[in-house]
Amino acid sequence: MENCITFFAADSFSKDLGIKLISASQGRAKMELTITEKHLNTHRTVHGGVIYSLADAAFGVASNSYDVPSVAINTSITYMKAAKAGKLFAEVREYSKNTKLGSYIVEVYDQDGEKIALFQGLSYRKTKREYEKN
Amino acid sequence: MENCITFFAADSFSKDLGIKLISASQGRAKMELTITEKHLNTHRTVHGGVIYSLADAAFGVASNSYDVPSVAINTSITYMKAAKAGKLFAEVREYSKNTKLGSYIVEVYDQDGEKIALFQGLSYRKTKREYEKN
Amino acid sequence: MENCITFFAADSFSKDLGIKLISASQGRAKMELTITEKHLNTHRTVHGGVIYSLADAAFGVASNSYDVPSVAINTSITYMKAAKAGKLFAEVREYSKNTKLGSYIVEVYDQDGEKIALFQGLSYRKTKREYEKN
Amino acid sequence: MENCITFFAADSFSKDLGIKLISASQGRAKMELTITEKHLNTHRTVHGGVIYSLADAAFGVASNSYDVPSVAINTSITYMKAAKAGKLFAEVREYSKNTKLGSYIVEVYDQDGEKIALFQGLSYRKTKREYEKN
Numbered sequence: 001m002e003n004c005i006t007f008f009a010a011d012s013f014s015k016d017l018g019i020k021l022i023s024a025s026q027g028r029a030k031m032e033l034t035i036t037e038k039h040l041n042t043h044r045t046v047h048g049g050v051i052y053s054l055a056d057a058a059f060g061v062a063s064n065s066y067d068v069p070s071v072a073i074n075t076s077i078t079y080m081k082a083a084k085a086g087k088l089f090a091e092v093r094e095y096s097k098n099t100k101l102g103s104y105i106v107e108v109y110d111q112d113g114e115k116i117a118l119f120q121g122l123s124y125r126k127t128k129r130e131y132e133k134n
Numbered sequence: 135m136e137n138c139i140t141f142f143a144a145d146s147f148s149k150d151l152g153i154k155l156i157s158a159s160q161g162r163a164k165m166e167l168t169i170t171e172k173h174l175n176t177h178r179t180v181h182g183g184v185i186y187s188l189a190d191a192a193f194g195v196a197s198n199s200y201d202v203p204s205v206a207i208n209t210s211i212t213y214m215k216a217a218k219a220g221k222l223f224a225e226v227r228e229y230s231k232n233t234k235l236g237s238y239i240v241e242v243y244d245q246d247g248e249k250i251a252l253f254q255g256l257s258y259r260k261t262k263r264e265y266e267k268n
Numbered sequence: 269m270e271n272c273i274t275f276f277a278a279d280s281f282s283k284d285l286g287i288k289l290i291s292a293s294q295g296r297a298k299m300e301l302t303i304t305e306k307h308l309n310t311h312r313t314v315h316g317g318v319i320y321s322l323a324d325a326a327f328g329v330a331s332n333s334y335d336v337p338s339v340a341i342n343t344s345i346t347y348m349k350a351a352k353a354g355k356l357f358a359e360v361r362e363y364s365k366n367t368k369l370g371s372y373i374v375e376v377y378d379q380d381g382e383k384i385a386l387f388q389g390l391s392y393r394k395t396k397r398e399y400e401k402n
Numbered sequence: 403m404e405n406c407i408t409f410f411a412a413d414s415f416s417k418d419l420g421i422k423l424i425s426a427s428q429g430r431a432k433m434e435l436t437i438t439e440k441h442l443n444t445h446r447t448v449h450g451g452v453i454y455s456l457a458d459a460a461f462g463v464a465s466n467s468y469d470v471p472s473v474a475i476n477t478s479i480t481y482m483k484a485a486k487a488g489k490l491f492a493e494v495r496e497y498s499k500n501t502k503l504g505s506y507i508v509e510v511y512d513q514d515g516e517k518i519a520l521f522q523g524l525s526y527r528k529t530k531r532e533y534e535k536n
Contacts, residue, residue: 007176008176010176011175011176012173012174012175013172013173013174013175013181013183013184014183017183037146038146038147038150039146040146040147041145041146041147041148042141042142042144042145042198043203043205047146047147047148048187048190049148049151049187049190049191050147050187052183052186052187052190053183053184053186053187056181056182056183057183060175060176064176069177071213071216072213073212073213073476074210074211074213074346074475074476075182075186075210076208076209076210076211076344076388076478077208077210078207078342078371078388079205079206079207079208080371095383095386096348096386098348100502101475103346103386105373115363115364118363118371120344120346120386122346122475122476124503208342208390208480210522212476212505212522212524214500214505229517229520230482230517230520232482232483234368235341237480237482237520239507249497249498252497252505252507252522254478254522256341256342256480275444279443279444280439280440280441280442280449281440281442282443282451284440305414306414306415306418307414307415308414308415309413309414309416309462310412310413310462310466311471311473315413316458316477317415317416317419317455317458317459318415320477321449321450321455324449324451324454325451328443328450337445339481340450340481341480341481342481343450343454343478343479344477344478344479345477346475346476347473347476350473
């Protein structure tokens with residue numbers, strides 16, 4: 001969990017949003033967010049970008065929980081239900097991984113356990129040379 | 135464009151992120167974001183959640199540019215290139231629309247015209263009754 | 269299971285491909301396919317269209333396992349590993365469902381239990397009137 | 403076009419489905435399919451697996467139109483309208499490409515030019531060593 005904490009601590013955007021890392025291990029992570037006014041959209045429900053960012057933060061930590069720097073190359077998200085207040089959680093599990101690609105499933109739910117969104121992420125695992133070129 | 139401006143003005147999250155509406159019309163919109171420190175991730179590139187939110191803001195305005203309240207039900211995004219500094223733009227066009235569903239394509243690119251991400255959004259067009267129940 | 273068998277029996281394309289329904293219940297289904305020469309692509313591995321169709325057949329049966337006719341509106345699939353010979357299986361579970369939309373996850377794996385693909389499907393549940401207009 | 407014809411000629415599954423290559427060049431391809439009874443699903447409309455396979459065939463030819471063997475790693479498809487009879491077409495264009503990944507957009511439409519589906523494909527470009535290991 002040590003390296004996951006360090007990795008996440010350097011994520012300015014997630015910090016700015018108010019996302020908290022609850023737990024993490026190789027290929028897994030759990031995040032939490034308390035909904036505030038700034039997270040809302042015009043419909044007065046939590047913005048899709050916030051829900052996505054919460055899921056993506058979990059995905060980012062899990063896919064970078066090894067010694068290999070990983071970047072998202074494709075993600076898809078399905079929204080089940082609007083969220084309005086209280087807390088949101090994102091929990092990720094690694095579905096598969098080979099030398100170059102990793103596939104992850106993230107579930108986003110609210111404090112009553114209601115399903116909010118389902119996120120699928122594909123990551124590309126960079127070689128040191130690819131990472132330095134960036 | 136009037137109703138698009140009103141719609142977007144009420145979007146707390148996009149405002150907080152620094153997203154600006156440049157132009158909009160029925161089924162179309164263009165957004166701009168100037169990258170700052172708070173938009174970065176651990177790799178020191180723009181966070182996927184920021185790029186997604188920029189694309190999603192354009193998608194939201196375009197899909198709500200009619201008299202019908204629309205919500206995102208599924209989106210997918212492919213990332214081409216990391217963004218680091220300067221400005222990002224998102225431009226959306228409506229690909230198709232029927233009474234219940236709308237499909238949109240959003241291109242995200244940087245100030246040099248380099249492709250950053252390609253976003254596809256599917257929206258559900260609510261009846262008044264569905265919207266009020268929310 | 270009765271109505272699932274009837275539903276699947278009328279699916280000309282799946283039958284032509286050689287897909288077999290192994291089991292089904294409300295929101296669930298399992299399919300099987302024995303790989304033959306006609307399922308291959310230029311790389312001499314099972315064609316993406318075959319793997320997709322196997323997953324889609326499971327998704328179709330599960331999403332039509334209620335009294336409501338459902339159609340696919342969006343699907344995404346991630347490929348983990350090429351398949352070459354032997355049997356493939358697809359197993360679907362319903363992730364969520366409301367009056368209009370259903371979300372499903374399908375896992376495709378080979379006879380050794382190796383993960384081949386992960387499929388996510390979103391279905392639109394039609395009213396009788398919408399279905400007849402079709 | 404020569405190498406695209408050769409590539410496609412070896413695709414058993416597409417041939418079995420009745421898919422025809424109309425034109426191709428680097429990063430582009432156009433396919434055609436005449437709908438027959440065997441392409442239908444239980445709703446008596448063209449099976450999602452057929453529409454997907456048509457789009458995927460175009461994607462496969464375009465992404466393999468260079469000297470580098472490419473495989474699909476992720477695709478998503480949105481369905482706009484059911485197809486019933488006549489001809490279907492799939493047209494692909496390359497959206498972006500770097501040394502390892504390629505991104506493609508495929509439009510599927512019927513003989514009246516009606517939009518049937520929108521497909522997005524991400525391909526992984528293999529090194530010779532990766533391809534031989536397969």
